[in-house]
Amino acid sequence: MKLLNGNKVKLAVVLLTAVTAISTGCGAKTTEGNKSVAGDNAGQASAQTAGNVETVELTVAGRRPVGDSYGMENLAKAAEKLNQKLEKEDSKYRLKVNPVLKPDDLNQYIIFSSKSGKAPDIAEIGYSNIGWLAEGNYVMQMDDMKNQDVFKNLMPGYWNAVTWDKHIWGVIQDTEARMVFFYKPHLKKLGWTDEQIAALPKKVENGEFTMQDMADVAKQAVDQKLVKHGFLHNTGPRDVAAFYVNNGVQMYDEDKKQYVFDKANVVETFKEVKQLVDSGLLPDSMMTYSEKDRLKEIVNGTALFVGGGIWEEARFKQNGYHNELGNVNSEWIQQNLGVILLPPSKKGGKPITMSNPYVYVASKTTKHPELVKRLLVEVSAPEYQKNHATQSSHIPFTKEAQELAKESAFLNSVSYMTNYSKFVPNHPDEPKYEKIRAEALKNVETGTMTPEKAAEWMEQQMKLDLGSIVVK
């Protein structure tokens, strides 16, 4: 007692009481917080019991809003259908889907919510995230999904998109193609006939119309002041991968499971892009161009060739990009806009399209793994694929659904593009690599670095961020 005088003891007692009170308060708040989180539909499946029926609330997280995706809507409808089956089976469970939209930070949301035990039961996410989701133990393995009837006629090669380390970690939600729109009225002004315009996609497919040919036509349009820009490309890290792949860049070594720095082809890629900038066809600030401005340019004919994805067609119809007409309809699009694959860099070469299929993954810690899997099978039915595909201009992933979606003339006209699909790696380090890929290209376009210097920079950055890489 000599160590602590009376006042100090009292103070200590008060402090301890206060800390305890605060801790209790915190605890109470956390419990309350959990309730509210469950109420806000964020977190692990929660269940409500009424009579003999238990309603399981599944949280589904995604980054695409309605318009760009109908995945959440499909899951809700599929849950209703599954509930009817569960009722017939005398199951006590019923499902309810609670969507959570995380447009900017879905990855962080999955990581942190998983670590705090509140992972979304299902996530709708780009396939290139499969590697880190699997390695990080965030998602459930779904090898048995391959045997489900609904996936029997899945497009060839698409199981690879959800495969990591020889196991399947999700199911495909849709597929698409990235391509180039062109403004038909300007080609006519340059003297092209309707037949020549209609034959352009085939010429690209046959390797008869290359990047250089596209640049030449674009140059004519710029020189004749028909357009402000000859060519604008889409700027996402998975979009710009097209330039690399088109120039034969090998990005990844499947056997060694390592990224590859393919110097000679990387330099070729940068030279191609630099030439587009130097000839005044591509703005040097392309990588900071807003998506809306880029799409407005093709709809209003201020650019001749504009890179995009097939889903832009839905945006042209919904987002009012035309200066006078606002929203444009299918007829207008068909009449004024054409679509080609990204032309090959070399004569006789094959064109390409980068594909970034969205997938559904399920949390490893979901309390109802079997119900979640059944829901994913249900939502993969052709009618739901068609609903998402036709409304958001995506391509269904099974033959049956593609038949149903044939009613869309636009989807019909672009579905051949998936034959040329290329994919970026879905390695766990892909979030790091995709940033390097985009930034290196930006360094060239803005003139900050020469093609050779940018390649050196890229090699250095890859070694730094990705550890051991294969240098070709």
Next chain:
Amino acid sequence: MVWRKVKEQGFNAMLLVPFFFNQYVLFLATAILVILIAFTSMDSSMHWKFNGIVNFRKALIDPKIGLIMLNTIIFVCMTLLFKVVWGFIIAVTTTYYMENKTVGSWFRTIWLLPRVSPGVVEAMLWTWIFSSSEYGVLNSLMHTLYGSAPVAWLDKYPLLINILLAGVMGSSLSMVILSSAMQSINKSYFYVAKVDGASEWSILRNLIVPFLRWPIMFLVIWQGLALLTSYESILLLTDGGPNSRSETWALYAFHKAFSSLDFGYGSAVSLFILPIVFVVIFLAYRVFGFHKLMNAAK
């Protein structure tokens, strides 16, 4: 009787509990975690794989680090200069040169607006002002006045515009502190100076500035350290781009941790700021006599 004493003294102690909890529990735990993570290769998988000083060595050979360091020095020094000088000008103008107190207060209230409006709104407003499209405020103005073509301002002058935004947002604190300090100066000093025939310049240089020395010193150190670790406004306005031309050290740490999901490297990068903070505090204490400001009034 005892309970009453506990209540009397305990109330004061309880007021301090949240502060102690924040400083000695939450802050300490966070700092320890960041230091530990800096010695791991933790990424999106969140695995604790200790890798020694790999992350620190990586930071030193990172090809971007030179530019980022230069950006940080320019950003911190220029923004600090803007904040303090602009705050000083507003404070002196509205408290000394404006005879009418109401008008002075009114002006100061206007300058408080950036402080009370949310950072996101402020950044959105600035994005609109400097938008590269022809509909951007500055571009429309330039077109109307001079017929100029649209300019991509945020691409051309990313660091400068970030300095202006952070400077305008932050000058209100300098203004409030310096205005209060100005108002506490005994008026008789000014009367005497004027009777002695001192010019306005002389009053400013030999009277006002020496009186405001300590508040200015406090503002420089306080805001300088805050700027070293601040990145929010840059994140919202240019996100460090284009080509890392507005990337500062703290923002780079954030990007590495939360954008590339490289938590180990991001933590290591953030720790490089610590020695700078300690050196600044040491210099402020020992060389610039900051301890005199912190001492009790005599």
